[in-house]
Amino acid sequence: MIHIFLLFYRPLYAAFKWILIAGQSLWGSKLKAAIELKEQPLNIPSLKPDVFWFHASSGEIEYVKSLIRESKVRFPNCSLIVSYSSPSATKLFDSIQNQVDFFFPLPWDQPRRIQNLLKQLQPKAFFFARTDLWSELIYQLTKTPTKIYIISYNPSLNFLNRLWSRLFLSHFSGIFCTEPFQESILKDLVTDPKTVSCPGDTRFDQVFWRLQQPTKVPFQIPTPYLVLGSTWPEDENIFTPLLNQIVAMGYKIVWSPHEIQTANIHRISLILQKSKLTYQKFSDLSSTEVDVILIDRIGYLADFYRHADGAFIGGSFKAKVHSVMEPLCCAIPVITGPHIQNSPEAMRYHQIIMNELRVVQVTTSSNEFIAALEKIKTMQKGDFKKLLIGNLEKNRYATRRIMNSIFDN
Known part of the structure; x- marks a missing residue:
């Protein structure tokens, strides 16, 4: 069934990409920057054998920061890499600069580009943050030994999303959602219900961690x-x-x-x-x-x-x-x-x-x-x-x- 989905997805995505690039002069500065990001060549550094790959759109990086820090503590000899979809994501990397070995923009969601990237990086585990899921990337990951996870998943669970979930989420080794009602619905959609659980929202851990750090505001405001x-x-x-x-x-x-x-x-x-x-x-x-x-x-x-x-x-x-x-x-x-x-x-x-x-x-x-x-x-x-x-x-x-x-x- 995934192959049938991809028969439609790939030409539609290619057409969408062509429209974006061909009409680049018509778009606003944010969309232009996003297009340039997708076209950017990658200079991949030398990485250690065990690679953990985290992906977020932009602000969704907040949902995996706590996992990145915990991974570095548990596995100090692994390489941690972070991909992103939006140019604005780079403003949010400061607090994890010391833990991450490589930040890079995710290229276009097309077979050859994704295959080449996976061949170079060979991740042991892949972590999606929240909702920024890409069909071609997931499909190509299923053809490798990489374990796939999604963290703090918060799906809309409308008809189309449920249909997509039936096709793709069954290939995930772990689906960690934020609400109990999501857990019960997702268990009915995937092949192995044991892969779905509701451990809570990782962003709470990130926010509490941030509150334990010194404030960046150099003064106090009279209250209230x-x-x-x-x-x-x-x-x-x-x-x-x-x-x-x-x-x-x-x-x-x-x-x-x-x-x-x-x-x-x-x-x-x-x-x-x-x-x-x-x-x-x-x-x-x-x-x-x-x-x-x-x-x-x-x-x-x-x-x-x-x-x-x-x-x-x-x-x-x-x-x-x-x-x-x-x-x-x-x-x-x-x-x-x-x-x-x-x-x-x-x-x-x-x-x-x-x-x-x-x-x-x-x-x-x-x-x-x-x-x-x-x-x-x-x-x-x-x-x-x-x-x-x-x-x-x-x-x-x-x-x-x-x-x-x-x-x-």
Whole structure:
């Protein structure tokens, strides 16, 4: 059946590739960069005999960082390599630079390119992160002795995905999903149900590890303060009319937009100037005694959650909420818009009430946003943190359970 699938997939993919390359002058800068990445020649270094290959699109690399560190501890003489699909992934490699022997962009998903790459690298084990699965790559891996695994799998499980899963996932040695309902569905789809398990989400291990590291923020912000994280214009339309009201409630604001290009930072600066609030950009900060700190640098948002009193997570009024995991692991209450279906942890903690406060409050309007913030303002902060930290402990050590499942059996 895979061969029949590939009879359709290969010419469709080749046509898709041709359209992308032929129309390259018409595309935006991000797509152009992604195309150039696929065409980039690889200079493969000398590797040790045992190669563990990890693949992620971009942000999905966060789901295998803990496995990479654990693999280096358990197997210090192996080579660890990481492939990626998006140019933005390179910004996320700093914390694993010392463990990884080779970072490289994944080439086009076509037989000859993939065959040549596998012949050169000869991985002992291959780990997909989350959902960035490529049909030709999987098929070519099945023709080698390589063991195939997928970590923190979070599939949509619609009709087409289930059909694809029946064809390809049965060739995996381990399918580690994040939710129990996914486990029961996937067991019915694969040939050997024992390959499917639900050890938890490895990203919790990565977030807790990050919180144990020294903060990158070189100053403390007077509390209380609210973080507006990974925001898009659709989110900002909801809370920008409330900025003065939020400050009047006693909050300082740390605003970290998802896009930090100069034009977007300038657009937000104009909003703040119109509101008459005092603000400074993080890159130019000379004093924290301002109403708003505008984050215009990558890699600092997670550290601002550490001492915040609450957080709004963006994308949730646009289409898909960004990660709520970092603020949750900092034991602070979260506000979102209505679009949280893509995030299992947002859905789960929306159902949990602690100290009379819903951990993730879902809002659909400016009025609901300010009402949610008022609930946070009046709650007993210490009791909430204690209860949430106790609950979050249950999410730890998914990495250890996965490694034990793979290597201790």
